[in-house]
Amino acid sequence: MPEHLNMLLVEEQALLRKTVSLTARSLGLGTIHEAATMQAAERMLREQTFHGAVISLDCGTGQGCAYNLALLDKVRNGTSASLPTIPIAVMVDNATTDLLKELRDRRISRVILKPFRAKVLLDAFATFNPNATRQY
Amino acid sequence: MLAAPIPADDKERLAALRALLILDTPPEERFDKIVQFAATEFDMPIALLSLIDENRQWFKAIVGLDVCETGRDISFCGHAILQPDIFVIPDARADERFADNPIVTGEPYVIFYAGAPLQLASGFTVGTLCLIDRKPRQLDATELAILTTLRDLLLEEMEAAHA
Numbered sequence: 001m002p003e004h005l006n007m008l009l010v011e012e013q014a015l016l017r018k019t020v021s022l023t024a025r026s027l028g029l030g031t032i033h034e035a036a037t038m039q040a041a042e043r044m045l046r047e048q049t050f051h052g053a054v055i056s057l058d059c060g061t062g063q064g065c066a067y068n069l070a071l072l073d074k075v076r077n078g079t080s081a082s083l084p085t086i087p088i089a090v091m092v093d094n095a096t097t098d099l100l101k102e103l104r105d106r107r108i109s110r111v112i113l114k115p116f117r118a119k120v121l122l123d124a125f126a127t128f129n130p131n132a133t134r135q136y
Numbered sequence: 137m138l139a140a141p142i143p144a145d146d147k148e149r150l151a152a153l154r155a156l157l158i159l160d161t162p163p164e165e166r167f168d169k170i171v172q173f174a175a176t177e178f179d180m181p182i183a184l185l186s187l188i189d190e191n192r193q194w195f196k197a198i199v200g201l202d203v204c205e206t207g208r209d210i211s212f213c214g215h216a217i218l219q220p221d222i223f224v225i226p227d228a229r230a231d232e233r234f235a236d237n238p239i240v241t242g243e244p245y246v247i248f249y250a251g252a253p254l255q256l257a258s259g260f261t262v263g264t265l266c267l268i269d270r271k272p273r274q275l276d277a278t279e280l281a282i283l284t285t286l287r288d289l290l291l292e293e294m295e296a297a298h299a
Binding site for chain 1: 279288289
């Protein structure tokens with residue numbers, strides 16, 4: 001694992017993203033690149049190498065919502081610039097048994113439930129970087 | 137109770153605060169959203185963007201209080217603006233500077249306080265982003281870093297508005 005990590009945060013809420021990325025930098029956890037949408041995240045994953053990611057999965061507002069797992073599949077199938085084995089945590093509104101099975105199949109290291117707190121996301125990123133975890 | 141001390145350069149500090157043209161202005165979403173975020177992030181009943189005027193602290197953004205100002209002498213933020221870093225009082229009842237302060241012994245019953253000084257680029261500290269709880273608390277290193285980030289975001293907004 002390199003000393004300095006590049007990590008990805010996919011989250012719609014700008015203030016949460018900014019708080020996490022700026023705080024991670026001040027704590028020496030690494031650089032957290034921000035994506036506000038799945039489309040932006042897809043482009044960034046194609047163009048850059050990441051050592052880990054925290055991804056907010058949007059299931060929409062309609063009845064019988066389905067979480068979009070396509071981004072996870074792209075990474076795990078090796079169609080991103082990152083290693084297919086990078087640690088990934090996901091943020092979801094709620095977790096059903098079916099969803100947890102889907103996430104387990106995609107080797108998701110952590111599931112973060114609402115309410116989404118900056119501290120919880122930072123803790124998740126810290127587990128991606130054992131070097132930084134020892135320091136703070 | 138130790139009244140909030142007055143810094144030696146308070147006249148110049150007040151001039152810097154007043155030059156921001158922010159005192160007694162209506163609430164603004166760009167400040168409110170950061171203070172609301174802080175209250176939610178830290179699960180605090182009260183969070184404030186407090187500005188220290190000559191004889192009062194005035195709140196530009198408020199979560200959990202229904203007053204817009206209090207006296208400067210009884211304010212915790214009046215102490216915090218003299219600190220180089222975040223000023224934390226884990227339990228005001230156990231701190232002789234605050235134990236008999238009327239905002240500790242009465243409404244709003246300030247027990248835990250953490251204030252991040254808002255120091256302008258000019259060097260003058262005009263107020264704080266502060267968190268208040270009615271029970272003893274501590275903040276760990278990650279939480280202090282998050283509070284620092286939110287303080288920096290508020291400062292960015294304050295100075296951007298003035299630029």
